Amino acid sequence: MKQTKLTLGLCMALSLFGACGTEDNPLSQKPETPGTEKPLEPESPDNRPVWTFDVKVMLDRKTYETHYSADPSIVKDKLGYIFKRANELYHGKKDVVYFDADVVFNPVFKAEYVYDESSELLFERFRDDKRKELREGYPYLAIIDGCIGDHENERTHTDYTPWGSEVVCMFDNNNGAADAGQSVYAILSQYKTAEAFAHELGHGRGVPDIYGMAVTSNEVNGERFSPITCIMNNCWGGDSWSEYSQLLINRNKDIVPDDSGAFHALDEPEYPRDIFFKATLAGQPLAGACINVYKSRIYDNTIKAQVQHTATLTDEGTCKISSGELFGTCGNGPQYGVVLVEVVDANGGSKYYQFVPAYDAQVAFLKGEQTSYTVEMAFK
Numbered sequence: 001m002k003q004t005k006l007t008l009g010l011c012m013a014l015s016l017f018g019a020c021g022t023e024d025n026p027l028s029q030k031p032e033t034p035g036t037e038k039p040l041e042p043e044s045p046d047n048r049p050v051w052t053f054d055v056k057v058m059l060d061r062k063t064y065e066t067h068y069s070a071d072p073s074i075v076k077d078k079l080g081y082i083f084k085r086a087n088e089l090y091h092g093k094k095d096v097v098y099f100d101a102d103v104v105f106n107p108v109f110k111a112e113y114v115y116d117e118s119s120e121l122l123f124e125r126f127r128d129d130k131r132k133e134l135r136e137g138y139p140y141l142a143i144i145d146g147c148i149g150d151h152e153n154e155r156t157h158t159d160y161t162p163w164g165s166e167v168v169c170m171f172d173n174n175n176g177a178a179d180a181g182q183s184v185y186a187i188l189s190q191y192k193t194a195e196a197f198a199h200e201l202g203h204g205r206g207v208p209d210i211y212g213m214a215v216t217s218n219e220v221n222g223e224r225f226s227p228i229t230c231i232m233n234n235c236w237g238g239d240s241w242s243e244y245s246q247l248l249i250n251r252n253k254d255i256v257p258d259d260s261g262a263f264h265a266l267d268e269p270e271y272p273r274d275i276f277f278k279a280t281l282a283g284q285p286l287a288g289a290c291i292n293v294y295k296s297r298i299y300d301n302t303i304k305a306q307v308q309h310t311a312t313l314t315d316e317g318t319c320k321i322s323s324g325e326l327f328g329t330c331g332n333g334p335q336y337g338v339v340l341v342e343v344v345d346a347n348g349g350s351k352y353y354q355f356v357p358a359y360d361a362q363v364a365f366l367k368g369e370q371t372s373y374t375v376e377m378a379f380k
Contacts, residue, residue, distance in 0.1 A: 048101065048102060049100070049101040049102075050101055050102045050103075050104055051101045051102070051103050051104065051253060052104045052105075052106060053103075053104065053105050053106065053140070053201075054106050054107075054108050054138065055083070055105050055106060055107045055108060055138075055140060055142055056108050056109075056113065056135065056136065056138045056140070056141050056142065057075075057079060057107050057108060057109045057113060057142040057144060058113045058114070058115055058122075058134075058141065058142065058143045058144065059075060059109070059113065059114055059115070059144045060114070060115060060116075060119060060144070060145050061114050061115065061116050063144070063145070064114045070111075072109060072110060072111045075109050076107070076109055079107040079109060080107065082107075082193050082194050082197060083105050083106065083107050083194075083197065084194075085193075085194030086105060086194040086195075086197040086198045086201070087102075087103065087104050087105060088194075089194065089195065089198040089231060089239055090102070090103035090104075090105075090198060091103070093239065096240075098240075098241040098246050099241075099246060099249055099250055099253075100250045100253060101253065103249070105197070105201060107142070108138075115143075119143050119145035122134075122143060123143060140201075140204055195231065195235045195238065196235065198231055198235065199231050199232060199235035202231060202232050202245060202249070203232075205248070205249045205252050206248050206249070206251075206252045206268075207232045207244070207245045207248045207249065208232070208268075208298070209232065209233075209298070209299070210227045210228065210230050210232045210233040210242065210244070210245075210359065211227065211232075211233045211234055212298040212299040212301075212337055213225075213227045213296075213298060213337030213338045213357050213358060213359065214226055214227055214301050214337075214338075215296050215301055215302070215303055215338060215340075215355070216301045216302070217301060217302040217303070218302070218303040218340070219302075219303060219304055219305040220294050220303055220305050220340055220342065220353070221340075221342075221351075221353050223340075223353060223355075225338055225340075225355045225357070227338075227357060227359070228242045228244070228357075228359070229242065230242035230244070230245055231245070232244075232245050242359075243363055244359040244362065244363050247269075247363060247366040247367070248269065248366070251269070251366065269362045269365055269366055270362075270365050270370075271323035271324075271326075271327060271358075271361045271362060271365055271373075272323060272361060272364055272365050272369050272370055272371060272372050272373040273322065273323060273370070273371050273372065274320050274321070274322055274323065274371065274372045274373075275320070275321050275322070275323050275326050275356075275361060275372075275373055275374075275375060276318055276319070276320050276372055276373070276374040276375065277291060277311075277313075277318060277319050277320075277321070277341065277374075277375050277377060278316075278317055278318045278374055278375070278376055278377065279291070279313060279317045279318075279343050279352070279377040279378075279379065280317055280377070280378050280379065281345070281352070281379045281380075282379075282380060283378075284317075285313070285315065285316050285317030285318075286313055286317045286343060286345060286346075286352075286379075287313060287314070287315045287316070287317055287346070288312065288313060288315070288346035289312070289313045289317070289343050289344055289345050289346050290310060290311075290312055290313075290343075290344040290346070291310065291311050291312075291313065291319060291341055291342065291343050291344070292307045292309075292310050292341075292342040292344070293307065293308050293309040293310070293321070293326065293339050293340070293341055293342075294306065294307065294308060294339065294340040294342065295308045295336045295338075295339050295340075296336060296337055296338050296339070296340070297335060297336055297337065298335065298336065298337035298358075299337070300337075303340050308339075309321055309325060309326070313343075323361060323373075326339060326356075326361075327339070327358045327361065336358060337357065337358055338355055338356065338357045338358065339355070339356050340353060340354075340355055340356075341353065341354050341355075341356060341375070341377065343377065343379070352377070352379040354375075354377045356375050360373075360375075361373050
C-alpha cells in the first residue's frame with residue numbers, strides 16, 4: 001500500500017450496557033488521560049503506514065445526563081481513553097508488529113448523537129439498508145447504552161456483530177444476573193472495555209469469533225478442543241492476534257465505503273478446493289484405514305456421535321474430501337468451526353483422532369494454497 005495513511009469513516013454499532021449507579025460505574029469515572037479532538041494515533045516509524053478509522057458513537061440520554069452531566073467533553077474524554085487502549089492492542093507491544101500498518105480507531109461524538117428511545121428499538125428500527133441513515137455516511141456505528149432498564153425490550157448480555165458488518169457489539173452491566181445488576185459487570189472496566197472494542201472491531205474488519213470453534217462437549221471420544229490464542233478468541237486479558245486474524249485484517253485493509261457511504265460486507269475467505277488427509281502411525285502410512293468425519297457447527301461447541309463423511313485411505317495413507325463437504329460453503333462465516341477426524345486402523349481396528357479447525361484451511365488459502373491443502377496426521 002503506497003499511502004502512508006488511509007483514513008476511513010468507521011462507525012460501529014455497539015450497545016454498551018452499563019450500571020446505572022454512578023458510584024461503582026467505571027464509565028462515570030474521569031479518564032486517566034485527556035481526551036482529544038484530533039485523531040488518536042500511536043507512535044509509528046516513518047516508514048510504517050497508519051490506517052485510521054473514525055467511529056461514530058451514539059449514547060442514551062439517561063447515561064449522558066446521569067454520568068456525564070450532559071457535557072460532551074466528558075464523553076469525549078472517556079471515549080478517548082478507551083479507544084487509546086484499544087488502539088494499543090492493535091499496535092502491538094515489545095516490538096511485536098501484527099499488521100501491515102498501525103490500526104487507529106478514532107471515536108466521534110457530538111451532543112446531537114444522544115438518543116431518547118430504547119437502544120434495542122433503535123437497533124431494530126434501523127436494520128439493513130435503513131441503517132445507513134443512522135450512520136450518516138460512516139460504515140460503522142457505535143450505539144452505547146449505559147443505563148439498561150429505562151426502556152422495555154432492552155438487550156442484556158449481548159455482543160452482536162455479523163460478519164464484516166457495521167454492527168459491532170452490545171454489552172450490558174450484569175442486569176440479567178441473579179443480583180439484578182447490583183454488581184458492575186467486569187466488561188465495564190477500563191481495560192476490558194477496550195479489549196471488547198478491539199474484539200468487536202475485529203469483526204468489523206472481517207474476522208469471525210474464533211472462540212465459536214471450541215469444542216467443550218464431545219460424544220465421540222470425550223476430547224475437547226481449544227482454539228488458537230487470539231483477541232478474536234477470548235479477548236479478556238489477551239493482547240495477541242493469531243496468524244488467521246492478521247491475514248484477514250491485512251487482506252481487508254483497502255475496504256472503504258462507496259460514494260454513497262454504504263459499507264459492503266467483507267467477503268469471507270474461501271477454502272482450498274480439496275482437503276487431503278495423510279495419516280501415518282509410527283512413521284508408516286495407515287494404508288486401507290477408514291476415516292470418519294464428525295462436525296461441530298460454529299458456536300455449537302459440540303461434537304455429535306454422527307458420522308458426516310467416511311473415506312478409505314490409499315496405500316500411501318491418503319484420501320481427499322472437498323472443502324465444501326468438510327466445512328460447508330462460504331457465506332456468513334464458517335458453517336462448521338471444527339471437524340474431528342477418526343482414523344480406524346485396518347489392522348486391529350485401533351482408533352486415532354485429530355481435530356481440524358476451519359481456520360487452518362482458510363489460512364492455507366490466504367497464503368496461496370487455493371486448490372489443495374494437506375492435513376498431516378502423524379500418530380504414535
